[in-house]
Amino acid sequence: MSSHDNHPEGVAHHFETAEQQFDSGKLGIWTFLLTEVLFFSALFVAYTMYRDNYPEVFQFASQYLDTNLGALNTLVLLLSSFTIAWGVRNAMLGETKMLTINLIITLICAAGFMVIKAEEYGHKFHEGTLWGGHEHSIFQLDASKVDPEIAAHSKAWSNPDGEFSAAVKDLDPEFRQKLGIFFGVYFCLTGLHGIHVLIGMILLTWLLIRNLRGEFGPKNFAAVDFIALYWHLVDLIWIFLFPLLYLIS
Amino acid sequence: MAPTTNTLDRTNYLNATKGFMSWFWTIDHKRLGLMYLWSVIACFIMGGFFAMKIRLNLMPGAVDFATQTAEQMNAYNNAFTVHGAVMVFLVIIPSIPAALGNFVLPLMLGAKDVAFPRLNRFSYHLWIIGALLFVATLLIGNLDTGWTFYPPYSTGHTDPSVITAVLGAFILGFSSIFTGLNFIVTIHKMRPPQMTWFKMPLFLWAIYATAVIQVLATPVIGISLLLILVEKTMQIGIFTPELGGDPVFFQHLFWFYSHPAVYIMVLPGMGIMSELFATFSRKPIFGYKSIAMSSIAIAIFSFIVWGHHMFISGQSDLMSVIFSALTFSVAVPSAIKVFNWISTMYKGSISFSVPMLYGMSIIWLFGIGGLTGLFLATLGTDVVFHDTYFVVAHFHYVMVGSALFGFIGGIYYWWPKMYGKVVDGPLAKVGCVLSFLGFNLTFLPQFVGGSKGMPRRYAAYGSEQGFDDWNYWSTMGAMVLLAGLSIALFGLLRSFFVKGALSPANPWGGVTLEWQTPSPPPEHNFEIDPPTVGDPYDMSLVEYRGEVEGFLPVNPREDDPCVAYIAPEEA
Numbered sequence: 048m049s050s051h052d053n054h055p056e057g058v059a060h061h062f063e064t065a066e067q068q069f070d071s072g073k074l075g076i077w078t079f080l081l082t083e084v085l086f087f088s089a090l091f092v093a094y095t096m097y098r099d100n101y102p103e104v105f106q107f108a109s110q111y112l113d114t115n116l117g118a119l120n121t122l123v124l125l126l127s128s129f130t131i132a133w134g135v136r137n138a139m140l141g142e143t144k145m146l147t148i149n150l151i152i153t154l155i156c157a158a159g160f161m162v163i164k165a166e167e168y169g170h171k172f173h174e175g176t177l178w179g180g181h182e183h184s185i186f187q188l189d190a191s192k193v194d195p196e197i198a199a200h201s202k203a204w205s206n207p208d209g210e211f212s213a214a215v216k217d218l219d220p221e222f223r224q225k226l227g228i229f230f231g232v233y234f235c236l237t238g239l240h241g242i243h244v245l246i247g248m249i250l251l252t253w254l255l256i257r258n259l260r261g262e263f264g265p266k267n268f269a270a271v272d273f274i275a276l277y278w279h280l281v282d283l284i285w286i287f288l289f290p291l292l293y294l295i296s
Numbered sequence: 297m298a299p300t301t302n303t304l305d306r307t308n309y310l311n312a313t314k315g316f317m318s319w320f321w322t323i324d325h326k327r328l329g330l331m332y333l334w335s336v337i338a339c340f341i342m343g344g345f346f347a348m349k350i351r352l353n354l355m356p357g358a359v360d361f362a363t364q365t366a367e368q369m370n371a372y373n374n375a376f377t378v379h380g381a382v383m384v385f386l387v388i389i390p391s392i393p394a395a396l397g398n399f400v401l402p403l404m405l406g407a408k409d410v411a412f413p414r415l416n417r418f419s420y421h422l423w424i425i426g427a428l429l430f431v432a433t434l435l436i437g438n439l440d441t442g443w444t445f446y447p448p449y450s451t452g453h454t455d456p457s458v459i460t461a462v463l464g465a466f467i468l469g470f471s472s473i474f475t476g477l478n479f480i481v482t483i484h485k486m487r488p489p490q491m492t493w494f495k496m497p498l499f500l501w502a503i504y505a506t507a508v509i510q511v512l513a514t515p516v517i518g519i520s521l522l523l524i525l526v527e528k529t530m531q532i533g534i535f536t537p538e539l540g541g542d543p544v545f546f547q548h549l550f551w552f553y554s555h556p557a558v559y560i561m562v563l564p565g566m567g568i569m570s571e572l573f574a575t576f577s578r579k580p581i582f583g584y585k586s587i588a589m590s591s592i593a594i595a596i597f598s599f600i601v602w603g604h605h606m607f608i609s610g611q612s613d614l615m616s617v618i619f620s621a622l623t624f625s626v627a628v629p630s631a632i633k634v635f636n637w638i639s640t641m642y643k644g645s646i647s648f649s650v651p652m653l654y655g656m657s658i659i660w661l662f663g664i665g666g667l668t669g670l671f672l673a674t675l676g677t678d679v680v681f682h683d684t685y686f687v688v689a690h691f692h693y694v695m696v697g698s699a700l701f702g703f704i705g706g707i708y709y710w711w712p713k714m715y716g717k718v719v720d721g722p723l724a725k726v727g728c729v730l731s732f733l734g735f736n737l738t739f740l741p742q743f744v745g746g747s748k749g750m751p752r753r754y755a756a757y758g759s760e761q762g763f764d765d766w767n768y769w770s771t772m773g774a775m776v777l778l779a780g781l782s783i784a785l786f787g788l789l790r791s792f793f794v795k796g797a798l799s800p801a802n803p804w805g806g807v808t809l810e811w812q813t814p815s816p817p818p819e820h821n822f823e824i825d826p827p828t829v830g831d832p833y834d835m836s837l838v839e840y841r842g843e844v845e846g847f848l849p850v851n852p853r854e855d856d857p858c859v860a861y862i863a864p865e866e867a
Binding site for chain 2: 071078086090181234
């Protein structure tokens with residue numbers, strides 16, 4: 048039992064050294080990120096498969112997405128990745144105040160992303176540009192089911208300004224059905240990504256509280272490091288989603 | 297060197313702390329392993345109940361083919377679905393890695409715990425939630441999709457119990473991922489300095505290969521099940537043909553996980569086999585490196601063969617031919633293992649203890665299971681055998697024959713380490729032999745029936761179809777199997793509740809590190825550190841010592857607590 052008496056401070060009972068503990072955490076978080084990539088993989092495969100089968104549908108459907116808001120969100124997330132990376136450096140150097148500032152900016156960016164995303168979603172629910180199975184979807188095969196009020200209101204449905212190459216009601220039924228698939232993939236991908244942003248916000252808040260208690264410093268920055276890695280992955284997934292969904296032409 | 301205390305009275309991980317919360321909220325890998333063990337056994341009884349329901353339903357004369365009612369058919373669909381889902385997701389996948397792996401892995405590494413003990417506890421709690429959701433599934437509805445949850449059975453206007461079942465499987469998937477992640481990090485970062493990769497016990501190689509599959513494949517089933525949930529509740533359209541979706545796409549995703557999952561089930565059993573054959577033949581394992589590498593090879597090959605489940609699902613002929621050819625590759629590392637085990641026995645000093653009996657059963661069972669797999673890998677024959685009882689018999693030989701028998705053999709092997717008592721009497725041997733005979737009697741007739749075209753998932757068959765004899769013998773076999781497994785479980789329960797023969801630190805003569813600490817181990821696994829790491833299969837490192845009625849290192853250290861074990865007659 049003698050080994051417990053001189054056990055290094057801040058090292059869990061089952062690790063020998065602080066280095067072993069940190070390395071284990073690092074390998075753990077990277078392995079977890081690998082599972083995250085694979086978790087998204089099925090949706091990326093769905094995207095690839097349907098886009099390969101129906102390229103013209105995807106090109107057409109992409110017009111319904113707001114490229115400006117998507118680009119803005121990309122910038123917001125890039126900024127948050129920068130601040131969290133800076134935060135890791137702050138933790139390593141023991142700059143507690145700067146870490147607090149960077150964590151807060153990261154959190155604001157994350158919240159901003161969600162607000163912009165909610166704005167986009169709200170618009171789509173209003174217009175009815177939804178997955179095929181939704182009762183208010185303008186892509187349903189049975190046009191009579193669509194709420195006439197929504198149809199009258201929807202730019203996509205009535206196509207008054209000629210922005211789109213065709214109004215939805217004039218489209219071939221099969222084409223309309225596949226448009227529903229595009230929005231199914233869109234909502235699943237961005238929804239799952241949004242859930243990850245929300246989880247990230249919880250983790251960032253936890254980091255902020257711990258930092259305000261003064262828990263982080265040159266000897267203890269692992270949690271900041273690992274959550275930053277997670278946050279970079281969430282950012283990276285969006286970097287793929289933005290061109291794949293918004294910039295099809 | 298004089299024995300001082302009874303092993304069960306000294307402070308160990310079982311009696312160090314008391315009370316419900318000291319177990320439920322523990323981060324001790326050994327206690328978590330035991331809780332998994334008993335939870336898995338409870339689920340096994342639940343799944344076994346439905347297995348018996350299936351067999352009794354198929355007994356000739358039980359349900360008349362011509363006059364069967366819709367209720368009878370629905371009840372049968374429910375029975376085989378729940379049997380399959382419970383046995384796969386709640387029993388076989390967590391059985392060896394989560395129960396035995398948790399208990400043994402840190403001990404084998406000479407470590408105090410897994411790398412992330414709290415994550416380990418979280419995995420177990422997720423597992424409990426998943427199990428409760430399956431129980432809820434049984435209570436609220438009539439799940440009848442088959443364990444594969446294929447759309448459109450699982451989507452659209454089907455039974456709402458699909459939601460709880462799929463959610464349960466989704467949560468169990470995360471339990472499995474976190475366990476695998478924990479094991480990968482533990483094996484990478486917590487081996488003692490002298491233990492190089494090729495001095496690792498083969499059980500750890502097998503667990504490592506398993507963990508790689510768990511981490512790489514399980515997220516894919518996770519997202520697929522999540523999509524089924526979304527599809528079912530919101531008609532998102534990706535898998536639903538009416539909305540333009542592709543149900544075969546789900547089958548690809550499902551089998552991308554579920555074929556590797558077969559190796560999540562089988563590889564750990566193979567790892568246990570390697571330990572058993574070396575220990576009970578008193579010989580170094582034959583072909584250590586080839587067994588270790590074949591585990592990794594199986595893990596890699598497992599990812600490129602999923603299409604053989606879909607030969608008649610409408611994938612292109614070219615894909616089918618390629619998948620068929622790739623599937624044969626799995627046979628090579630599997631056969632390497634079997635030949636190595638047999639070679640290990642050759643000219644060994646074999647003792648027919650209970651764990652070894654299970655080990656030798658597996659050679660037969662896995663032999664049949666593996667070789668009949670070749671019929672199904674062959675495109676031309678699979679088109680005929682697909683969806684017949686030939687397939688049912690084949691995967692039971694692999695999943696029950698290798699995974700379950702390996703699990704039970706492993707329980708008997710490490711039971712002394714878990715509870716400080718040995719179970720090795722004639723009754724336990726009768727349990728093993730009866731299970732072996734019963735298993736073969738259950739499933740060999742299904743090969744014959746299946747090769748004559750008996751389709752699976754039918755609630756009844758007409759007598760004129762000529763399958764009655766095969767069904768009769770299969771049901772009889774299931775009774776024998778039930779008796780054998782009940783005796784095996786009874787042996788364990790009797791040892792658990794009644795004070796049986798106390799175990800020395802090393803009753804079987806294993807050389808791996810878990811045998812170098814008292815049975816049961818202290819809370820932090822080893823009283824003296826570090827344990828000496830040598831060749832895990834050099835049997836000359838330990839010798840039988842009458843005064844402890846077990847094995848000790850040839851030159852034990854002065855302070856080795858294993859030496860202080862009291863012989864049973866002094867207890």
